[in-house]
Amino acid sequence: MFDQAQRQNQSHLLPKRLRHYISDAWFKWRLLWRMDSLDMSTSTVDINRSVDDLVQDIWEVLDTAFTSAAIAGAREAQMRCDVIMLDGNAKNRRTVCAAALAATSRCHMLGKVLRHNCPCTPKLGSQFCAQHNLSKAQDDADMKILNHRLPNSEQPELLLHVRELHGANREAWVAEKIVPDHVLAAYWRELGEGKLAQAAMRRDKKRQKRHAGSALATSSSSSLRSFADSTSLQLDSASNDLLAVSCSTHKETESCQRELAKTAGVLCVCLSSGLILMLREIFGSESLSQRYLCLSALKAALPECTTVVHDDACHLYKYSERRMGESAHAAALAPPALRFVCDAFHMAGHVDPWCRSVCDPRSAENSTVLEGVRTSACEFTFTWLSAYKHQTKHMNQFGFRFFLLELAWSHNRVILNGGYGFPDSSSNFCGDMPSQDVERQYLPAMKLMWEEVDRLFDPVRILGRTGHHLAQTYCTRAAHAExxxxxxxxxxxxxxxxxxxxxxxxxxxxxxxxxxxxxxxxxxxxxxxxxxxxxxxxxxxxxxxxxxxxRVSQEPDESHESLEEHPDGIPHARAPxxxxxxxxxxxxxxxxxxxxxxxxxxxxxxxxxxxxxxxxxxxxxxxxxxxxxxxxxxxxxxxxxxxxxxxxxxxxxxxxxxxxxxxxxxxxxxxxxxxxxxxxxxxxxxxxxxxxxxxxxxxxxxxxxxxxxxxxxxxxxxxxxxxxxxxxxxxxxxxxxxxxxxxxx
Structure with missing residues (x-):
């Protein structure tokens, strides 16, 4: 290989090629090993195909097998399965096609459909994948899509408003399945380009220190949410869902919204022991609808789950409560069948009186349920999972999902085999956190430092009232300790x-x-x-x-003085x-x-x-x-x-x-x-x-x-x-x- 590259004057490409070959070999070896461990036949696997294609063929089997194995292992180890932790990790994300509404996620238990942008990887130098990149050149199409309607109770499919481009120029609302693929691809690309342009306009206005116009934000949301009702889920939550409580903890503010051409990371479901039960890729932002679908899949696989610990539990509580009458499965996802409790670490940002009375983990009822539970298990899981963010950001759709699934599978195996170990029961702060996480993050030592600061630091006494207000002003602006x-x-x-x-x-x-x-x-x-x-x-x-x-201007500068000839013939000193x-x-x-x-x-x-x-x-x-x-x-x-x-x-x-x-x-x-x-x-x-x-x-x-x-x-x-x-x-x-x-x- 080295000799061939030198003969072709391409030795400068060799290191990148080698990394590509090694990565491809690892993925295929790991896939074959995983298939063999699940008693799946590997004789028909064509290793000349891409990793993305190979994983796509069996992804549903792999994902289901992972969740089933994790739940079975937790039950066998007699871990608490009635309380789960749900959280999103925005560090592990990847680049995706910007074509809006081009893909769907379905929940058969709920009978819901969630439309989001295309999950495929864009072509090099473009923000669109191969399918939607070529669709721009389809000038010979017979029709053009003008608008769309999301599924409704009378029509379970997406409706498209189309117009003939040749002949009578007739218009009609038709089902998605009868529209040619290249026409659909062109429309999804057009929607994506519109959202990208609006995002660029908002960024420009921020640079100019002007507020973004409310009409712009409204039009962007309404064009993708129009005509939605009970048989579809909106990718971006409606205002009545976000304003159900006054806590500003939801994940769909403008600052939380990711670019259309990026995923928003993954949703992770953990047990108190750190065992990962489920990973779900999310698009756009950590929206309520995507969290709701993840919770639905988890409840179907783990019926004994009765409590969900989440950093935005109040909004998810109201979201599921509003939809509890739609089906028996929807009722199982809402109170009183499920209890929603906020993580203690994030409770400080919850200000709504109702939220503090219902979702506070320190309340008498919730604290009894959560006794012995490490509610921040997802946060500690992300400390090591986020270390792979530089590898995952360049991966394709199914290679990305398979890589994270293999990391989680290996992590679970160590926990189930007792490899991490557990700290002493006297360590109330760490609960049942694996000792490796405790030692790596030095949490007990940091907790002792914070306790000493809380006990000894009296800012008013030490700094005086004026000094305290000065320090408090800057630390409050930065959201940092005083x-x-x-x-x-x-x-x-x-x-x-x-x-x-x-x-x-x-x-x-x-x-x-x-x-x-x-x-x-x-x-x-x-x-x-x-x-x-x-x-x-x-x-x-x-x-x-x-x-x-x-000081310099007050010093005489003799070095610059000289004589100049005056008209009367007498030399005069030139002004310095x-x-x-x-x-x-x-x-x-x-x-x-x-x-x-x-x-x-x-x-x-x-x-x-x-x-x-x-x-x-x-x-x-x-x-x-x-x-x-x-x-x-x-x-x-x-x-x-x-x-x-x-x-x-x-x-x-x-x-x-x-x-x-x-x-x-x-x-x-x-x-x-x-x-x-x-x-x-x-x-x-x-x-x-x-x-x-x-x-x-x-x-x-x-x-x-x-x-x-x-x-x-x-x-x-x-x-x-x-x-x-x-x-x-x-x-x-x-x-x-x-x-x-x-x-x-």
């Missing part, structure tokens, strides 16, 4: 103080230095502090620039030209090597780039103009790795990390005394002599995840002989939901 923002604002004071020192200890005054690390999980809006720090230092840079410019505009380096350090860090923090750092061209030259304008420095790192991993405080691969290596990093001692000195110095023969020197008498004030703000911080704190990662990390100020706080109630004060 204590990390307080420490962040503390670090911001250091660069603003221009080298100030404070006499706290009986020895000489100490510089103001605050190295603040915010430790929390992903998707808790930690990076909002980075944006806030950027805004502060932008204003600080402008203030320093203005200050230096005023204005001095050049000073160009200053920012006080912010976002990313730098250790050597550059120490240079930027030295007392004699050359802050003006064009100092030699200013009046007075280097002698006047050399060195610092401002003695405050900010390290705005966002994630701290590059910094910690370069100083040897963390490992590059995030794993422990005893021999490598036992070595002393020479930069750590200099970092200790910088954090303790506010000075940095370096002297070489040929590579330059800084921070020596009189420059050490003026110290800097240094503030550093950065973020870390628990999976990296806690091993570093335990000295399991990195080298810590000089105790540099002991000078860091660590903060954390309980995650805050974006739709949570505002603080009382």
């Amino acid at each position: 204590f990390p923002y307080t420490m962040h604002l503390l670090s911001m004071m250091c660069p603003l103080s221009n080298g100030a020192r404070v006499a706290v200890f009986p020895t000489s005054p100490s510089p103001l230095v605050a190295f603040c690390v915010n430790v929390n999980y992903a998707q808790t809006r930690k990076s909002s502090m980075t944006a806030h720090a950027d805004g502060i230092t932008r204003e600080l840079d402008l203030a320093i620039q203005q200050q230096v410019t005023e 030209r204005p001095p050049p505009h000073p160009r200053l380096r920012s006080v912010t350090i976002s990313r730098a090597t250790p050597e550059e860090w120490f240079n930027r923090c030295a007392g004699d750092y050359q802050q003006i780039l064009n100092a030699a061209k200013l009046p007075g030259g280097i002698g006047k304008w050399g060195g610092r103009q401002w003695f405050g420095v900010l390290g705005n790192l966002d994630e701290a991993y590059d910094f910690l790795t370069s100083f040897g405080l963390a490992s590059e691969d995030g794993k422990q290596d005893a021999k490598k990390h036992s070595k002393l990093n020479p930069h750590q001692s200099a970092l200790n000195k910088l954090l303790q005394f506010g000075t940095a110095a370096r002297a070489t023969k040929t590579a330059g020197s800084y921070g020596e002599g009189a420059s050490q008498t003026r110290t800097i004030s240094l503030g550093v703000t950065c973020n870390m995840h628990p999976t990296q911080y806690i091993p570093m704190e335990r000295c399991e990662l990195g080298s810590h002989q000089v105790a540099a990390k002991e000078r860091f100020l660590i903060s954390s706080g309980r995650p805050v939901q974006p739709h949570q109630d505002l603080p009382d004060d």
Whole structure:
């Protein structure tokens, strides 16, 4: 293969071809292995066909077998099957064709049909699949579709309003099955292009900081929902379903809506043990109709299920209740046959009084039902499932579904075999979470940190009423805990103080230095502090620039004075030209090597780039103009790795990390005394002599995840002989939901 590629001058394509061959081989091997494990015949399988075609032929069998095996294993292991967790994962999604209403999902138990966009993969460079991409060229069609009607009680099929293009130009409403495929494909593509154009218009209006017109949103929804009634389900929920309760927790706001050319991820049904019972791909958004269909399939396979734990339980409760009279199966999906309870982690965003009385897991009745149940099982499942998002986003329809199904099958096998193990019963916070998940996420340690913050941090007493309101304003805007923002604002004071020192200890005054690390999980809006720090230092840079410019303008510039000939023959002095505009380096350090860090923090750092061209030259304008420095790192991993405080691969290596990093001692000195110095023969020197008498004030703000911080704190990662990390100020706080109630004060 290598020789052939070199002879054809295509060796640059070989790595991609190899990855394709290896991926194709793995999928086909896994498919044959799975078929054999299910006692399915493999003798007729043509391995020359594509993976998507092979899986499509037997997908219904595979999906049913997975759910049946998971439920049978749960019953045999005597797991609780009366309570299930339902949640959506938007990370594992893929690209799909943008042709709207081109495909259907059917629920035979309910007798419902849900129409959504085409699930096929688009052609390269297009937003449409091969079928709908070619349909644009069908100019010789005999008819054109003008409009459509979704199925209704009198007509169980989709009705299309068509017009003849040749002859009498007659119009009529006809059934979908009598319209040619290429005409249908052209119409679905036209609908998709319209929705894509509307989405682009909304994005443009957002960029221009204008609100999207309500008429646009209404027309987009009504064109795809018109004439819908009891025999069809709407992909986008009607307003009366979304407004049934006042909680703003539904998944169909404009910000939650995904692009038409992307799936919205997968719906996952789990037991408290983490066992996955069902996976369903969803389109557009995590709509109520798609959650309802998933719940219907689950109830049919698991009749003993009586309680559904869901982060948007209130809307799903009302949605199923409104449809309970349509059939016996619909009644089994609604109260009182099913109890709907919100996950405790998301309950903070539920503000409707009815919801708090019925769906709150802390109520007496619900807490009794959920005793011993880990209601956040889906969230912990997604911590490892989302790690495959970069692989799944390029997969085709059935390859994507088969890959996730195989991951879930392997995960279930480990749980049923007891491979993950369970923590002690004393760990109330983790419940029956697999110990591997507990150790990987360090949840007990984080819970202890949050409890200490809740117990000891009194913002009004520590910050005063005004300081508390300042910190609370920024943390509320960012939906983040107040204590990390307080420490962040503390670090911001250091660069603003221009080298100030404070006499706290009986020895000489100490510089103001605050190295603040915010430790929390992903998707808790930690990076909002980075944006806030950027805004502060932008204003600080402008203030320093203005200050230096005023000082420069007051200096006489003798180097630009000269004589000019006057008309009376007497030479006169030419008016001095204005001095050049000073160009200053920012006080912010976002990313730098250790050597550059120490240079930027030295007392004699050359802050003006064009100092030699200013009046007075280097002698006047050399060195610092401002003695405050900010390290705005966002994630701290590059910094910690370069100083040897963390490992590059995030794993422990005893021999490598036992070595002393020479930069750590200099970092200790910088954090303790506010000075940095370096002297070489040929590579330059800084921070020596009189420059050490003026110290800097240094503030550093950065973020870390628990999976990296806690091993570093335990000295399991990195080298810590000089105790540099002991000078860091660590903060954390309980995650805050974006739709949570505002603080009382």
